[in-house]
Amino acid sequence: MKWKQQIYGMKAYQPGKPMEEVKKEFGLDEVVKLASNENPYGFSPKVKAFLNNEETNHAIYPDGYAQNLRTAVANHLGVKETQLLFGNGSDDIIAIITRALLYPGVNTVMATPSFSQYSHNAEIEGAEVRKVPLQNGKHDLKAMLEAINESTSVVWVCNPNNPTGTIVDHNELEIFLKSVPSDVLVVLDEAYFEYVDSTEYKDSIGFINEYSNVIILRTFSKAYGLASFRVGYAIANEEVIAKLDPVRAPFNNTILSHKVAIVALEDQEFIHSCKEKNKNGKKQFVHFCEKHGLHYYPTQTNFILFEVKADSDVVFHEMMKRGFIIRSGNALDAPGYIRVTIGTEEQNEKFLSLLEEVL
């Protein structure tokens, strides 16, 4: 068959073993997954109540334009409905962006380590991937700017960055955006937006009116606790959205996912309480790292990347045997480190006491 050349040698994205498999393999009754930065508190009780009583007709196609969810998100953010694009998770939006803008002969600029789907999708499209190392765990925006040339089509700023959890603040971003050529799309991936508590950080939505080449990605998968429903969205200038929309699959969410996201959006109290609990959870990890002299990155998210002074894969396996699935830094371009989702207070306590045994 006439496969794209770049497909050869590529591996499917495999974000760790399923919990059931780990239970079976290690004979465990309980496994805690702290590997994919889901919300350890689940989703809003209002969503639960809604799901208990809902009677969706799943035999019909969903509204491809996601009108009801669109109205809810537009009102919530104070943007126009035409400034939004919905995806099957923000993964889908990343794929839509790369399909629309990347092809052989153009390049795309991103940080490393950063979220793997940017380079994965860019490679599928045959574009050149330009990876710029983080500096002290943060995006090196100056070096990223230098990496941009006339063939650059898309620049990715994961903010806060996965896997470091670090953030580029508003002023730094503003300086960067002023210098990026206006025909280069700048993607601000804010999957962890709801967890940010830096005082240096201001809401980036205003950028879309100032800069026609900015697109912001957000998701219901993290703080909203709806990863399985697969709802992500993009906010950008109307012309950018109109160009991307034809690339989107026609029914890329489900009727139920639309409904559930609307209910979740209405419960900001839940988001606030998760953010507060996450702040306390972060302190448990920071305390552990400081006690053991382990380097960690100051995180603005619900995960933390820290040094283990050991082979990350070994630590990953030892923790899996003990019932905790985490991410080895080797899989994240961060050898010698592990990335752990901040769990509930109890999960963190148990995890850290077991980790103490392993290190």
Ligand code: PMP
């Ligand atoms: N962006 C970042 C930075 C992420 O960490 C993730 C999830 N791992 C995503 C996007 C994709 O999330 P989803 O497709 O569930 O919205």
